[in-house]
Amino acid sequence: MCGICGFSGDMANYLGENNLREMLDIIIHRGPDDEGTYFKNNTALGMRRLSIIDLKSGHQPIHNEEKDIGVGMTFKDDEISTLLSGDLYALWLKDMKNDKYLNSFYHMPQWKDEVSQMLYFDQKVWLPKDVLIKSDKMTMANSIELRVPFLDYRIVEFASSIPSSLKYRGNNEKYILKKAFKDTLPSFVLNRKKNGFPVPLSSLLNLEFKNFAKDILLSQKSLSRGYFNKQYIENLFKKYNSTSYKGRQIWLLLTFELWNRIFIDSSNASLDEEMSVI
Structure with a gap:
């Protein structure tokens, strides 16, 4: 975030x-x-x-x-225009213009402060459309039940009533929460640096895996879908290095292609059969 x-x-x-x-x-x-x-x-x-x-x-x-x-x-807008085929790019433009769900958040009622407005946006968009759906799918795929106690509706309603000045103060995030647990949790837990859940792209996209991704994305099977322009993908691999944001593009396109092979192409085949081909 x-x-x-x-x-x-x-x-x-x-x-x-x-x-x-x-x-x-x-x-x-x-x-x-x-x-x-x-x-x-x-x-x-x-x-x-x-x-x-x-x-x-x-x-x-x-x-x-x-x-x-x-x-x-x-992907920047100009990259999307060169990545997507003509018909698909036209559909993308139409979809972006008519996205009533996201556009509605640009016309939200006035809030008492900017922080409350941003937190509301996170609750409505970032949590259900990103963090929660990913964690739910990954845990369920591994037979793990994930629980998010801070999202109990009573806690959410209570937290929404708390002034923003008590949620962070200076450089101190979650101020009132840390105060509430100062006698329960050790200081190294309360004061440790916030971390996300990173995907180690620079490690994943080593030479062997990069060649695997290149073979998949430039295969006849992938190109025949007509979604993406071949030249853009070729240039993508030429420009990639371990510190480049191009790695995120490769990863996204690769997972999309593998998803197509497993769930679209293999509608009449077993998952194990398709995975063995990949």
Whole structure:
């Protein structure tokens, strides 16, 4: 989870770095591990980072090999336009424009503060559409029952009534929760650094696995689907290195292709048979 804030136009010169710093302090809960600022061409951006991937090389502000600034994206819009085939790209544009679910959050009622609004967005989008669905699928696939006690509806309702000033204070996240358990939990637990659940892409995409991914994505079976442009995928492997965000693109495309082979192509075949082919 990371955070971004900023302003543009004349406001960038008028408000300046001090106001940007205050905005970064407000969203420290979104990324306590690193921060950075960017001022250029009447644009001021502040970024915070929670280290989940690229643990050693990732810093804010995030940029790609061309030094473009970005945050929280696997494919930029111009990359999507060259990756997807013409028909699929047209469908993507239509879907993005008509996404009433996400667009509705840009017109939410006024909240008492920005933190409450961001937490509400996380509850409605990030938790059910990302974190919870992934953890549920992975645990159930391994016959493990996962429970999330902090998401008991009574705790959620109570937490929503607590002022934001008690949820974080200065650089101290979960302030009131830590206060409540200060006599129960040891200090190394209460004060330890927040960690995500990283996918070690730089380790996974070693030479052997990279060649495996390349063979899969550039195979006739994959290309015949007509989803992606061959030249983009070829360039993807040429540009990849262990510190590149291209690794995330390769991983995403690879898992999508393997999903197609297992669940779409193999509708009349057993899962074990298809996995043996892969």
